[in-house]
Amino acid sequence: MTRAQLQGRLDLDRDTYEAMVAHARSDFPYEVCGLLAGTDGQVRKHYVIPNAARSMTFYQMDAKALLGAMNDMDDHDWDLMAIYHSHTHTEAFPSPTDVELAFYPEAVYLIVSLQDADAPALRGFDIVDSKVTERILYVGGEEAPVGKR
Amino acid sequence: MSIEVRVPTILRKHTGGEKKVDGEGQTLRELVDDLELSNPGLGGALVDEDGRLHRFINIYVNDEDVRFLGGIETPLEDGDSVSILPAVAGG
Numbered sequence: 001m002t003r004a005q006l007q008g009r010l011d012l013d014r015d016t017y018e019a020m021v022a023h024a025r026s027d028f029p030y031e032v033c034g035l036l037a038g039t040d041g042q043v044r045k046h047y048v049i050p051n052a053a054r055s056m057t058f059y060q061m062d063a064k065a066l067l068g069a070m071n072d073m074d075d076h077d078w079d080l081m082a083i084y085h086s087h088t089h090t091e092a093f094p095s096p097t098d099v100e101l102a103f104y105p106e107a108v109y110l111i112v113s114l115q116d117a118d119a120p121a122l123r124g125f126d127i128v129d130s131k132v133t134e135r136i137l138y139v140g141g142e143e144a145p146v147g148k149r
Numbered sequence: 150m151s152i153e154v155r156v157p158t159i160l161r162k163h164t165g166g167e168k169k170v171d172g173e174g175q176t177l178r179e180l181v182d183d184l185e186l187s188n189p190g191l192g193g194a195l196v197d198e199d200g201r202l203h204r205f206i207n208i209y210v211n212d213e214d215v216r217f218l219g220g221i222e223t224p225l226e227d228g229d230s231v232s233i234l235p236a237v238a239g240g
Contacts, residue, residue, distance in 0.1 A: 057240050103236065
């Protein structure tokens with residue numbers, strides 16, 4: 001398992017976690033993507049965004065759906081809390097492409113891995129100026145499953 | 150003429166932290182040049198080496214993706230609202 005310096009934590013509720021995993025499974029083997037809007041450390045809304053690339057190894061959020069979600073967040077005064085996508089065959093760690101295309105330093109980058117189909121893994125990262133640090137993730141108060149060690 | 154431009158967090162280093170700036174231009178190309186003059190670095194971030202709109206930046210005029218309008222030649226009118234959203238992408 002690839003490691004990164006640990007810095008900070010992120011707490012997610014169980015419903016959001018299960019919704020992200022279900023979303024990842026729903027279009028397997030293609031990568032899926034979505035956004036979490038939040039305030040005060042709570043998820044306010046989960047946006048499923050179409051992967052315009054519809055690829056097993058790449059994702060790019062549909063531009064129109066992305067704008068719709070960002071405008072909705074603005075209308076409600078919510079913050080962009082997290083950007084998530086799935087890795088269908090690799091571990092839940094940012095790929096070089098993930099790092100290169102991380103243009104939202106204010107968001108946590110969550111990755112759901114379906115590498116082990118029976119045991120999905122979820123990890124979260126801050127990617128700022130190409131530097132990756134990892135958050136300790138909690139789902140419903142318990143440590144999130146991070147995959148094989 | 151005044152066009153309101155919404156700037157994403159990652160580009161606010163070119164606007165002194167401002168999330169909205171005003172610009173001018175009859176086309177998106179002119180607006181980009183104008184933004185570069187008033188906020189050095191901002192216009193340049195929107196185009197690639199060939200002067201075309203950057204593949205991983207989404208630009209919208211009145212909530213319409215400019216890829217479906219005229220690209221960098223999209224005509225603009227006074228009072229238009231332009232939003233810049235970097236692509237959310239990866240592998």
